[in-house]
Amino acid sequence: MPTVYSVSELTNAVRSLLEGHIGEVWVEGEISNYRKQSSGHHYFTLKDDRSQLACVMFARSYGAQAKVRLSDGMQIQAYGSVTVYEARGQYQLIVQLIQPKGQGLLQAKFEALKRKLQAEGLFDQKRKRPLPKFPRRIALVTSPTGAALQDMLNILQRRSPWLSILVCPVRVQGDGAALEISEMIDYVSSHADQLRAEVIIVGRGGGSLEDLWEFNEESVARSIYRSRVPVISAVGHEIDYTIADFVADHRAPTPSAAAELVAPDLLALQADLDSRRTALDRLVRQALELRRLHLRRLAEAPWLREPQRLVVERQQRVDQLEMRLSEVWKHLLQQRRSQLEKFAAFLSAFRPEQWLQAKRGELASVEARLKWIITAKLDFHKNRVAETSNFLRLLGPKQTLDRGYSITLDPDGAVVRSLHALKAGDRIQTILADGEVASIVAEPKGPITYTRAS
Numbered sequence: 420m421p422t423v424y425s426v427s428e429l430t431n432a433v434r435s436l437l438e439g440h441i442g443e444v445w446v447e448g449e450i451s452n453y454r455k456q457s458s459g460h461h462y463f464t465l466k467d468d469r470s471q472l473a474c475v476m477f478a479r480s481y482g483a484q485a486k487v488r489l490s491d492g493m494q495i496q497a498y499g500s501v502t503v504y505e506a507r508g509q510y511q512l513i514v515q516l517i518q519p520k521g522q523g524l525l526q527a528k529f530e531a532l533k534r535k536l537q538a539e540g541l542f543d544q545k546r547k548r549p550l551p552k553f554p555r556r557i558a559l560v561t562s563p564t565g566a567a568l569q570d571m572l573n574i575l576q577r578r579s580p581w582l583s584i585l586v587c588p589v590r591v592q593g594d595g596a597a598l599e600i601s602e603m604i605d606y607v608s609s610h611a612d613q614l615r616a617e618v619i620i621v622g623r624g625g626g627s628l629e630d631l632w633e634f635n636e637e638s639v640a641r642s643i644y645r646s647r648v649p650v651i652s653a654v655g656h657e658i659d660y661t662i663a664d665f666v667a668d669h670r671a672p673t674p675s676a677a678a679e680l681v682a683p684d685l686l687a688l689q690a691d692l693d694s695r696r697t698a699l700d701r702l703v704r705q706a707l708e709l710r711r712l713h714l715r716r717l718a719e720a721p722w723l724r725e726p727q728r729l730v731v732e733r734q735q736r737v738d739q740l741e742m743r744l745s746e747v748w749k750h751l752l753q754q755r756r757s758q759l760e761k762f763a764a765f766l767s768a769f770r771p772e773q774w775l776q777a778k779r780g781e782l783a784s785v786e787a788r789l790k791w792i793i794t795a796k797l798d799f800h801k802n803r804v805a806e807t808s809n810f811l812r813l814l815g816p817k818q819t820l821d822r823g824y825s826i827t828l829d830p831d832g833a834v835v836r837s838l839h840a841l842k843a844g845d846r847i848q849t850i851l852a853d854g855e856v857a858s859i860v861a862e863p864k865g866p867i868t869y870t871r872a873s
Contacts, residue, residue, distance in 0.1 A: 427505070434503035437510060441501045446472060446512060447520060450493045461489060465497060465512070474499070476514035487517050493627070494520035519627045526628070529635050532662055536637070541644045542665045548649045550669060550681055551617050556583040557681060558607045558616040558648070560600060563588035567624040567653075567674035574678035578685055585616055591623040597636035604642040604650070611648050618681050619646060621663060622653030622674045634661040643667050653677035820852035838863050 424432070448465035455461050459478030464471050474497060487495075498516040503509070536542065557575065561568050563586060575582050587603045590596040600621065607616055621643065623631070633639065634654045643650045643666045652667035653674040664670040671677030812818065816826065827835040828848045835841060841860050849856040 426508070430503055430505045430508050433510070434505065437501050437503060443498065443500050443515075444512075445496055445498050447496045448472065448494075450489060450495060451491055453489055453491050455489075461514075463489065463491075465495075473504070473509055473511040474514050475511060476517065480515050481517075487519065489517070496520055519629060525632060525635075529662070532635065532637055532640075533665065536640055536662065536666065541640060548668045550649055550651070553683060554582070554617040554681060556585055556615045556617055558585040558587050558614065558619045560587045560589055560603050560607070560619060560621045561623055561674070562591045565591065565624055567622060570675045571620065571622075571653075571678040574675055575682045578679065579682040580685060582682060583615075585614060591633060592626070592630055593633075597633040597639050600633060601636075601638040601642040604639070604646055608642075608646040608648055616648055618651065619648050620651045620653055620671075620674070620677045620681065621667070622651075622671070622677060623655070624674065625656040625659065631655050631659055631661055634663040636662075639663055640666045651677045651681060817852075820850070823852075826850040 446465055448467050448471075451464045451466055451471070453461070453463040459481070461476040461478075461481055463474050463476075465474050466472070476497075476499075489495075496518050497512060497514045499512045499514040501510065501512055504511050540546075559568060559571060561571075568586065572584065575584055585607075587607060589599040589603050591600070604619065604621065607614060607619055611617075621634070621639075623634075625631075631654055634652070640662045643652070643663055649668040650666075651669045651671055652661065652663040653671040653676065654661045654663060655673075657672035669680065671680050820826070826849070828850070829835050829840060830846050832848075835847065841847065841863050843860055843862050845860045847858055847860060849858065
């Protein structure tokens with residue numbers, strides 16, 4: 420008999436089969452029937468030209484993403500688990516990750532080009548140019564039909580009505596759009612003097628990575644880099660970054676923000692002028708009040724009301740100075756006269772001739788005494804030298820030889836001091852007072868008592 424399943428049993432079996440044999444997969448398709456619940460969960464259908472697949476992405480998974488904006492008609496790649504929603508008996512995909520279709524390849528191209536251009540110095544902050552504070556003409560390189568252009572025009576005309584705006588129409592999406600953007604930037608840069616363009620804004624509204632890709636092309640980046648005019652990149656939304664953002668002199672998160680960045684606010688300028696005018700008026704009033712007080716003090720000054728009085732006072736002052744100068748001069752002359760008189764009295768009492776005569780006498784006395792001292796010293800040292808000479812003569816060998824003694828030398832010329840220093844056959848030399856005797860030792864003998872002849 421065949422096995423009969425309940426609906427729940429069959430649904431559970433199908434669920435186990437799907438989860439066990441398929442599990443987690445990547446699925447590519449177009450979003451339709453998109454809705455977001457108040458709980459933060461996202462429900463939509465992925466479809467292609469022949470089939471569709473129900474999908475759910477819970478809030479916790481969506482929050483972990485880089486905030487990919489889901490909408491109907493969007494081509495995506497979804498990663499998740501295939502399962503069965505048992506309450507409806509419908510198989511579905513529980514989505515964990517989402518990326519726009521082709522994003523993986525495009526992201527790799529983006530990173531490769533970014534590294535290449537950064538190595539070449541296209542992102543160097545030192546080459547970034549400041550924006551003019553009050554530009555007169557701005558070039559907008561963007562789509563002529565896009566909402567971004569209207570947003571920028573509205574903001575520029577509202578904030579700075581005097582601005583001259585040069586719209587440079589280009590395609591911002593599709594084949595050949597990057598070439599149009601690059602050529603337009605080059606044209607505005609090379610004709611900047613004729614066009615009188617002081618700033619270029621390059622941008623467009625938001626979109627997927629594929630939509631914004633034209634601003635990631637190398638040709639656009641190099642046109643921005645060689646531009647003679649400062650460039651503002653305003654591509655997509657605040658979370659979107661393109662290669663153009665890194666190369667441009669300034670990056671704006673949106674086209675509207677770029678317009679606000681480059682156009683000074685008329686109302687803010689008027690408020691600033693009013694504030695400065697108020698401050699200037701206050702400073703002028705303060706300065707005038709100070710000058711008024713000064714003039715009042717001058718007008719109340721007695722010498723201004725009676726100028727003759729001031730002249731009289733100055734004359735008195737001159738007279739006083741003249742009297743003081745005269746007294747000082749007299750005192751100085753008297754002081755110098757007293758000093759001269761003292762010097763004259765000193766010279767008169769001093770008598771230089773007598774002083775010189777006395778010094779000559781002292782010098783002669785010192786000279787005589789010095790001669791006597793030198794003579795006495797010389798005599799003393801002469802006597803000492805004679806005594807020393809006699810002493811040395813008495814102690815010398817000559818006196819000993821004169822007294823009858825002799826000196827014996829061995830063959831080497833050394834003085835023989837002991838019998839043991841000689842042996843038979845040695846040649847010896849005997850020194851006497853009146854000459855020398857050479858002899859040969861016949862036989863050394865012991866001690867001999869010598870008797871001096873009378």
